[in-house]
Amino acid sequence: MHAAIPAVLAELSPLDLSRWQFGLTTVYHFLFVPLTIGMVFLVAILQTAWVRTNDEKFLKLTKLFGKIFLINFAMGVVTGIVQEFQFGMNWSDYSRFVGDIFGAPLAMEGLLAFFFEATFIGLWIFGWDKLSKKLHLATIWMTALGVVLSAYFILAANAFMQNPVGFEINEAKNRAELVDIGAVLTNIVALNQFPHTLTASLMFAGAVMVSISAYHLKRKQSVAPMRTSLRFGLWSVIVGGIGTVVSGDGLGLAMVQTQPMKMAAAEALYNTAAPASFSIFTWGTPDGKSELFSVRIPNLLSFLSTHTLDGQVEGLNDLQSQYVAAYGPGDYMPVIWITYWAFRWMIGLGMVAMLIAAVGLFLTRKGNIEIPKWAWNIAIWSAPLPLLGISLGWMFTEMGRQPWLVFKLMKTSQGVSPGINGVDVLISLIVFTAIYGVLAVVEMKLLLAAAQHGIEETKIESESNSDKLAVAY
DSSP: OOGGOOOOHOEEEEHHHHHHHHHHHHHHHHHTHHHHHHHHHHHHHHHHHHHOOOOOOHHHHHHHHHHHHHHHEEEHHHHHHHHHHHHTOOOOHHHHHHHHHHHHHHHIIIIIIIHHHHHHHHHHHOOOSSHHHHHHHHHHHHHHHHHHHHHHHHHHHHHHHHOOEEEEEEEETEEEESOOHHHHHHHHHHHHHHHHHHHHHHHHHHHHHHHHHHHHHTTSSSSHOOOOOOHHHHHHHHHHHHHHHHHHHHHHHHHHHHHHHHHHHTOOOOBBBSSSEEEEEEEOOOSSSSSSEEEETHHHHHHHHHHHSOOOOHHHHHHHHHHHHHHHHOOOOOOOOHHHHHHHHHHHHHHHHHHHHHHHHHHGGGGGGOHHHHHHHHHHHHTHHHHHHHHHHHHHHHTTTTTEEEEETOOOOOOOOTTTHHHHHHHHHHHHHHHHHHHHHHHHHHHHHHHHHHHOOOOOOHHHHHHHHHHHH
């Protein structure tokens, strides 16, 4: 069979194509994750405001943004399942070697967190006229708890790849085995990734809320509730942005401690320095092995990496020599230009989103909505900025770990399934790309339709009537 395959197809690399396929499905899946995480909390807060004040505008906003949350959640579930299948299809050697540890938090996510949040989502969807207001409110907060648990377990699994802990090598079986689930769940990387992910997600959800609100306010539609959601969304971006900066500092310190090569690549720091300067712009050689020109801020990298102005930061060349001595011959540097620019664009896009939110709060102070058309347009189209920043952050996280699949334990080239060929992976890659393309169109149509439709008329049941219904059911 393979003899009939053209030579160009026969030479396709299963490793490279498997990496592209996993990268594609991961990036696409993660388009939905931050909006799900952030929006569930915004919806819960809006519904809490309605329960406390009985103000109809909060109910209307809860229904609108709750619909956005549900559409996004459904798409996230569908795309997330494909990822897990790939561990068995394309990365079976990885699954065999570390599946005992990596699979534990994923099993907790699937069997505990996901079913927890799915149950309460169902109660929230169908419980509007069957549960009392306070009991129904509890279901959305329980959903938020489930979403948070799900995020943490997944981040703990990823953190093991960045900083493997809680295991021992079984020489007889040639695999890593779990010995301390507590160490896995309290991995220093996971503990810092978690708040960073939550706050960044809050930024994106707030930006989406701002975009939808600005769309309707520009057209003078549902002015009172949309003005409330606009301000709420703007403050969410600011608060989430500040939280992202603070948590990012902690994550940076953890990265220096566990993956110094990644920090060196992020700053294009080729030689160990004390004090170390922060690179604003660096021009390197075509092979990425040395610096030709750079613009730097003195001492700033030392401060970010060690919280001192003269702390030592290890450079790429020195770390490469250390890794060769420890792990044998090979190139242990990640692709410098990807990690360097992904890190900067991540920070830059987040800062721009916060700046837009700050300007928006100033322009709409004291209830003012008579602002220039261009300002409304910026607010409407600025929603993707935090998402792009988050996506680039994950690109930096994963690409900065290369060539390791599990840092210092397993190289990416060692994890690919031995029984697959390039043609098989190429076919699945094309199929996944086509299917995900269709899903992307469906997702955007549903979200845009819900966003543009805006506020629906709602009827508030009295507390007594709601309680009667709750008792009846």
